[in-house]
Amino acid sequence: MSFIPGTVxxxxxxxxxxxxRTVPVPALHIGLQGIPGDRHYGxxxxxxxxxxxxxxxxxIRSGRQLTLVAAEDLIAIAARMDxxxxxxxxxxxxxxxxxxxxxxxxxxxxxLFFGEGAVLVNEGENAPCRxxxxxxxxAYPERAGLDMLFVKAAKESRGIVASVERAGVxxxxxxxxxxxxxxxxxxxxxx
Amino acid sequence: MSFIPGTVxxxxxxxxxxxxRTVPVPALHIGLQGIPGDRHYGxxxxxxxxxxxxxxxxxIRSGRQLTLVAAEDLIAIAARMDxxxxxxxxxxxxxxxxxxxxxxxxxxxxxLFFGEGAVLVNEGENAPCRxxxxxxxxAYPERAGLDMLFVKAAKESRGIVASVERAGVxxxxxxxxxxxxxxxxxxxxxx
Numbered sequence: 001m002s003f004i005p006g007t008v009x010x011x012x013x014x015x016x017x018x019x020x021r022t023v024p025v026p027a028l029h030i031g032l033q034g035i036p037g038d039r040h041y042g043x044x045x046x047x048x049x050x051x052x053x054x055x056x057x058x059x060i061r062s063g064r065q066l067t068l069v070a071a072e073d074l075i076a077i078a079a080r081m082d083x084x085x086x087x088x089x090x091x092x093x094x095x096x097x098x099x100x101x102x103x104x105x106x107x108x109x110x111x112l113f114f115g116e117g118a119v120l121v122n123e124g125e126n127a128p129c130r131x132x133x134x135x136x137x138x139a140y141p142e143r144a145g146l147d148m149l150f151v152k153a154a155k156e157s158r159g160i161v162a163s164v165e166r167a168g169v170x171x172x173x174x175x176x177x178x179x180x181x182x183x184x185x186x187x188x189x190x191x
Numbered sequence: 192m193s194f195i196p197g198t199v200x201x202x203x204x205x206x207x208x209x210x211x212r213t214v215p216v217p218a219l220h221i222g223l224q225g226i227p228g229d230r231h232y233g234x235x236x237x238x239x240x241x242x243x244x245x246x247x248x249x250x251i252r253s254g255r256q257l258t259l260v261a262a263e264d265l266i267a268i269a270a271r272m273d274x275x276x277x278x279x280x281x282x283x284x285x286x287x288x289x290x291x292x293x294x295x296x297x298x299x300x301x302x303l304f305f306g307e308g309a310v311l312v313n314e315g316e317n318a319p320c321r322x323x324x325x326x327x328x329x330a331y332p333e334r335a336g337l338d339m340l341f342v343k344a345a346k347e348s349r350g351i352v353a354s355v356e357r358a359g360v361x362x363x364x365x366x367x368x369x370x371x372x373x374x375x376x377x378x379x380x381x382x
Contacts, residue, residue, distance in 0.1 A: 004378075032235055032252055043234045044223055047357075053304075053369075054357060061223055061312065061356045101378030108371055109299030109315050113244075121252065124300050124371055156374075165252045166238075166245060178244075180299055180315055183347075185373065187195075187292030 003176035006099040008114065009071055011170055012089050014039040020092035021135060027171035028094065030118050032164050034065030035094065041065070050127055062163065063123040068095040068112075069159035070103035080153040083140060090139060091132040091150075093159065097175055104156050109180040117168025126161050128154035194367035197290040199305065200262055202361055203280050205230040211283035212326060218362035219285065221309050223355050225256030226285065232256070241318055253354065254314040259286040259303075260350035261294035271344040274331060281330060282323040282341075284350065288366060295347050300371040308359025314352050319345035 012022035017039040034041040045062045047054035054060060069088055074096070078086045088096045097103065110122040133150030140146060203213035208230040225232040236253045238245035245251060260279055265287070269277045279287045288294065301313040324341030331337060 032250065058357060059223065060310075061354055063312070063356070102376055103378075105374050105376045105378070107299065107376050119251075121254070163252055165254070166249060179376075182376065183296050185293055185296045185298050185370075187294075187296070 003113070003178055004100065006097050006175040006177060008095060008170070008172050008175050009098050010088060010096040010172060012094055012096075013037070014092070020131070022089045022092050022094060024089065027116075027169050028118070030066070030164050030170055031167045034062075034164060038094075040067075050129075064126075064161035065164055066094040066120060066162045067092055067126055067159060068097060068103075068120075068162060069093040069126075070100060070157075071096050071098045072101075073103060073154075073157040073159065077150070077154045077157050081136075081146065081149055083136070083143075083146075086136055087139070090135040091158075092135075095170065100175075100177060104159055106160055106177075107180055107182055111165065111178040112162065113176040113178065114168065114170045115173040115175070116171055117166065118164065118170040119166035119168070120162040120170075121165045123161050123163055125156070126158045128158040132158075194304070194369055195291065197288050197366040197368060199286060199361070199363050199366050200289050201279060201287040201363060203285055203287075204228070205283070211322070213280045213283050213285060215280065218307075218360050219309070220359075221257070221355050221361055222358045225253075225355055229285075231258075241320075255317075255352035256355055257285040257311060257353045258283055258317055258350060259288060259294075259311075259353060260284040260317075261291060261348075262287050262289045263292075264294060264345075264348040264350065268341070268345045268348050272327075272337065272340055274327070274334075274337075277327055278330070281326040282349075286361065291366075291368060295350055297351055297368075298371055298373055302356060302369040303353065304367040304369065305359065305361045306364040306366070307362055308357065309355065309361040310357035310359070311353040311361075312356045314354055316347070317349045317352050319349040323349075 011028045047058040112120040128151045130147040133147030137146035202219045238249040265277045303311040319342045321338040324338035328337035
């Protein structure tokens with residue numbers, strides 16, 4: 001099997017389930033439902049604003065047990081916002097990776113294999129939201145409008161959400177990436 | 192939101208969990224783990240030959256709660272095998288659709304919305320296997336080698352596997368398809 005290599009720089013989890021902010025931890029011991037004790041643990045979750053086609057509060061398949069961002073993207077977003085930096089925990093990241101270009105555009109279904117056994121499935125690009133932006137704004141109270149600026153500046157740079165395919169340890173160290181077949185689908189046009 | 196329309200022709204489930212063959216039923220009442228009582232029900236399953244990078248029997252995220260095929264593909268596969276027809280139940284299909292071109296190549300993460308509430312997530316192309324081929328061979332005992340011929344003839348035509356995103360009824364009738372963003376990822380080459 002062929003892989004693209006990358007590196008995990010930091011792993012983080014939510015200290016309480018009451019807020020999405022995360023803090024760095026030495027390692028994540030993930031099960032098939034995600035990070036035990038974390039806000040996003042579970043096979044299912046309630047539909048929210050991102051799934052506006054479902055009635056709010058409908059129980060749906062989770063698909064976002066973990067949130068991943070690229071260190072390179074955090075630097076680029078901060079530059080676009082004219083900020084000295086953005087901590088991954090402010091925007092609720094669980095994993096900070098490095099060395100994978102266009103990380104937010106990774107094909108759905110890509111598998112991420114971590115050194116100590118955990119395997120994640122890419123469930124797609126994470127849409128930047130103003131709640132994450134509001135946490136950045138909290139860190140820079142002298143600047144107005146950072147919440148909405150983040151939504152714009154983080155377009156296609158906000159990383160991905162993922163499900164766990166195999167349980168295991170996820171810690172800083174090497175990462176290998178397995179892409180699904182990238183065959184173009186040209187079967188139709190959205191009506 | 193924009194959709195591509197299609198049609199569900201038939202729905203099927205396994206009468207017993209001991210074999211993958213399916214039989215037509217009037218409707219599937221699916222929960223977030225799949226079809227209650229069906230062989231593939233569950234958030235998780237054991238890794239098998241298709242996931243040769245996992246030790247056999249490892250508990251993994253399922254990703255194949257339901258199997259879908261296109262009626263057009265069944266006709267094309269049968270023609271390539273010089274057979275009068277292939278019943279979807281022989282190869283374990285749960286849903287037979289029509290009107291969606293290149294159905295097996297649908298992008299991962301595509302959502303399939305069914306008329307009566309159920310929503311599925313495309314988890315990728317279903318790899319043809321000789322066990323499905325063996326069921327076709329059973330129906331045509333006068334022909335030799337149909338099991339392996341199916342593997343070849345069904346390439347990129349075997350349909351997709353899917354997870355349930357929203358519970359509900361799945362029955363013959365209209366189907367709407369929502370594609371994820373199809374942005375090419377050009378960030379690396381497999382090593």
